[in-house]
Amino acid sequence: MKFIVQWSGLPTAENAVIERFMKTGGQVPEGVTLLGRWHAIGGLHGFAIVEADDIRSIAALALDWGDLLTMSVFPAMTDEDLGAALGKHQTTRRQQG
Template sequence: MSPQNFAAGVAMKYVITFRLTTEHYEERISRFLETGAQPPAGVTMLGRWFTLGHDRGFMVAQTDDPTNIFRWVAEWSHLIDFEVHAVLEDHQVAEVLAAQRS
C-alpha cells in the first residue's frame, strides 16, 4: 500500500492486544458492562477475543484514520495495557513481494 493510498483514506486493519491486571478490576468490569467497550465513530471492530484465563485478549479493528484507534485506546489506557499493530492481509503482502521480484 503506497503512502498516497493511505493519505487518500484507505482503511487499515489493526490488531490490538491487551493485558488485564488485577489493578482497577472493579472499575474496568463495571465500565465494560455499562458500555460494551465499543469503538468510537470511524472504527469498525471486526472482533474481540479474551483468553480463557481472561487476563489477556486481542481485538481486530479497521479504520481509515489511525487517530480513531488512538482515541479508543486512550479512553481505556488507565485501566488496561495495550499494544497496537497495523497489519496487512495476505493479498497485500503478496502484491508487495511480487512487485519486488519484477
C-alpha cells in the same frame, strides 16, 4: 486500514475493567469498525481486529482504555496484501540483482 489491537491488564484492574465493559458494551469510538474481538480466559488479555481510515480514531480507542489496560496497536495486512508486497519486493530485487 486494518489494525490488530492487543491488551493486557493487571489483576488489580479487573473489577474496573468489568464495570466499564458492562456499562459501555466495549463500544469502539466513532470512526472505528470492530471486525472481531477475542478475550483470554482467566485474565485481562485479548485482541481485536479493527478498521479505521483515520489514525486519530485508533488513538481514541487506546486512550479510552489506557487508564486500565496496556494496549499495543499494529497495522495489519491480509494474506493478499502481503503477497502483493512480497511480489513487488521480489521483482525489485531481481531488477537490482
